Amino acid sequence: MDLSWTSRQLSIRAEFASLGSRTDRDELRLGRRAFDQQTWDQLGGAGLWQMMVPTDFGGTGVDWWDVTAALEGLASTIRTPGLLLSVIAQAGMAYALDLFGTTAQKSDYFRRILRGELSATAIADPDTGTDVRASSTFLSPRANETFVLNGRKYNIAHAPVASFTLVVCKLEGHARDGISLVLVDQNCKGVTIGPQDRKLGNLDLPTGQLTFEDVPLHYGHILGVPGEGLRNLVRFVSLGRLYYGLVAATLCEPMLAEALSYAKTRQTFGQPIVDHQYVQKKLTDMRIAADSAKWVSYGALHQLLSGAPEAVMSCSIAKLAGASAITDGAVDLLKLYGSRGYHEGEVSTFLRDALAFCSVGGTEEMHRRNIMNQMMRKARPAAKAAVEPARDLETA
Numbered sequence: 001m002d003l004s005w006t007s008r009q010l011s012i013r014a015e016f017a018s019l020g021s022r023t024d025r026d027e028l029r030l031g032r033r034a035f036d037q038q039t040w041d042q043l044g045g046a047g048l049w050q051m052m053v054p055t056d057f058g059g060t061g062v063d064w065w066d067v068t069a070a071l072e073g074l075a076s077t078i079r080t081p082g083l084l085l086s087v088i089a090q091a092g093m094a095y096a097l098d099l100f101g102t103t104a105q106k107s108d109y110f111r112r113i114l115r116g117e118l119s120a121t122a123i124a125d126p127d128t129g130t131d132v133r134a135s136s137t138f139l140s141p142r143a144n145e146t147f148v149l150n151g152r153k154y155n156i157a158h159a160p161v162a163s164f165t166l167v168v169c170k171l172e173g174h175a176r177d178g179i180s181l182v183l184v185d186q187n188c189k190g191v192t193i194g195p196q197d198r199k200l201g202n203l204d205l206p207t208g209q210l211t212f213e214d215v216p217l218h219y220g221h222i223l224g225v226p227g228e229g230l231r232n233l234v235r236f237v238s239l240g241r242l243y244y245g246l247v248a249a250t251l252c253e254p255m256l257a258e259a260l261s262y263a264k265t266r267q268t269f270g271q272p273i274v275d276h277q278y279v280q281k282k283l284t285d286m287r288i289a290a291d292s293a294k295w296v297s298y299g300a301l302h303q304l305l306s307g308a309p310e311a312v313m314s315c316s317i318a319k320l321a322g323a324s325a326i327t328d329g330a331v332d333l334l335k336l337y338g339s340r341g342y343h344e345g346e347v348s349t350f351l352r353d354a355l356a357f358c359s360v361g362g363t364e365e366m367h368r369r370n371i372m373n374q375m376m377r378k379a380r381p382a383a384k385a386a387v388e389p390a391r392d393l394e395t396a
Contacts, residue, residue, distance in 0.1 A: 001299050018071035019046060023078055035161055036083050036204050043074075043087065044116040051196075052094035057110040058316055064239070064305060065085035067091060069242060075250035082205035082352050084251075085360060086118070088243045089157050093119040093166060094182075096236040100224045105183065112163060112172070120162035121237075122153035130366065133176035134170055137212065140172040147226075149190070149215040150180060159208035162186055162194045167212070171227040179230040180325070181223040181370065190215035201352030216272075235304075237361075238315040242300040244361040245315075245322030248354075249293035252329050255350055256286050259333055280322055282332040289325035296321050313374035316367040323357040323364065332353035 005013065023039055032278060043049070051066045053059025071091075075084050090113065097109055113119065128134040130180045137151025156165070164185050171178035184191060196207030260283055263274035271281045300314035308314075330351040334341040341347035356362070 003295075003302070005069060005201065009066060010251075012066055013069040014072035015046060015141065016048070017077045018073075019043070019075065019371065020074040020076065023083075024202050032077075035086070035158075035202065035206050039083055040086070040118075040314070041116060042113075046070075046086070047170055049094075049114050049116065051092070051108045052091060052107070054098065061226045062094075064075075064095075064301065068243075068246070068301060072246060072250050075247040076253060079251070079254065080201040080204070080349065081356065082246065084247045085157060085205050085244075085356075088240050088247070089121060090119055092121060094241040094378035095239045095290070096166065096223060096232070097380040099236060100181075100232050101310060103222075104220060105223065108163065108259050109183065113357075115189065116164035118158045118161055120156050120165040120210075121159040122156045122158060122159070122165050122240075124153060124155050126152055126154045126209075130178055130362065132233070133170075135168065135170045135179075137167065137169040138172045139180045139182060140210060145219055145222075147182075147216055147217040150210045151210045154194075154209040155197070155207055157207050160193060160206045160208050165210065166223065167210075168229070168233060174227065178227040179233065180226045181229040181233060182217055182221050183223055184212070184215060184217070184221065188215055200355060201331055203282050203351070204380045222270060224367040234312060238312055241319040241361050241367075242297045242304065244357065245293050245300070245318030245320075246297035247353055248326040248357050249290040249297065249323030251350075251354075252286060252290040252326055255333060255346075256283065256327070256378050258346075259283060259286075259336055262337065280335065282336055286325070286329040286332060289321070289329060293318065293321035295324045310374070310378075313371050316362075316370045316374075319361050320364060320371075323361075326354040326357050358362075 001344070019039070025034070047060065047131060048067070049068050050058075050060040051070065053062065055061045071084065073085070078084065080320040094110070094113055097106055101109065103308055109119075124130045125133060125136050127136055135151070137153060138151070140148050140150065142148055149167065153167065153171060159165070167182050167184055169180050169182060171180050186193060191212045194211065197207045199207065262275070263279055263283065264272050266273045266277075274283075295306060296314065298316040300311065300318040302308075303311035303314050316361055333347050334351055337347050341368070362370075
């Protein structure tokens with residue numbers, strides 16, 4: 001297993017790092033409340049969407065390591081997570097289509113992704129949260145191989161501005177199984193888009209609710225087989241989970257570099273604070289956590305792409321490691337800078353945005369449950385484990 005970047009990937013990483021460095025840092029720090037369409041378009045112009053799309057559908061061929069190099073480069077300079085979370089959402093949609101889409105679905109939706117149209121994935125219900133088996137959003141069969149969709153989803157990235165949404169629902173008449181995945185255009189009859197959410201941070205990532213009232217659908221809208229979508233969902237959201245871990249770790253790096261520089265020049269009691277062991281512990285803890293999250297994310301991607309049975313567990317571990325690195329690191333930075341860090345600026349903005357990683361991609365409790373389920377599954381005899389139902393998804 002070779003986990004070193006190729007010369008092409010290093011070039012991709014550098015190109016997207018340069019693109020990220022040109023974003024308006026002051027505007028983001030002061031709380032941009034609108035989606036950054038200009039940078040999004042620049043990502044498309046630099047070829048990011050083409051990397052996610054097979055050559056048969058107009059892309060340059062799916063190479064998730066190339067996409068990863070671009071994402072890491074962007075995360076190394078852009079300084080705020082909002083647009084990175086948008087890229088991860090788009091990558092998850094492309095991955096789902098590549099794995100499970102029909103030729104007609106790929107032809108339609110890949111064309112739209114290449115145009116830069118925003119997608120969304122709607123998983124959580126207001127009443128049942130992220131327990132997808134208890135979803136109250138139902139897909140009901142009708143005559144002539146048609147369906148209607150009814151229910152409500154919330155906390156959806158891009159809901160106010162997306163072109164189309166992948167909705168996680170349940171086939172009517174099923175108890176805690178029957179999970180289905182349907183592709184719905186935002187302008188479809190029966191779809192109501194709620195107001196944009198007001199959040200603590202990541203103000204440039206618009207989130208909101210969608211309501212579905214007898215939305216007319218047919219088999220062409222269904223991704224995969226109706227009622228058999230849970231395993232497919234687990235597989236493609238796993239890509240997002242490891243990417244959350246990777247970008248969280250990468251976002252820490254420039255903040256850590258600036259903190260080290262500050263600690264070298266900030267004097268207390270006649271010496272630089274970097275000489276104090278408690279300051280050194282904060283800085284080294286942040287370095288260890290970020291590097292650990294990054295490398296477990298690389299390993300998780302390798303396992304996911306190679307079909308390793310441990311991939312789902314590793315992707316959850318990567319997400320937790322990244323979330324811990326960025327949230328703990330952000331709090332330590334605030335302490336390190338003191339009142340200067342608490343004032344409006346990069347450190348306080350970093351903390352507000354970092355806290356999103358407590359829930360984006362699933363809460364810590366959910367991922368620990370997933371990891372425990374995978375540990376128990378691995379401990380069972382192989383034959384018994386093979387017939388066990390999937391128990392490794394509460395949210396995404």
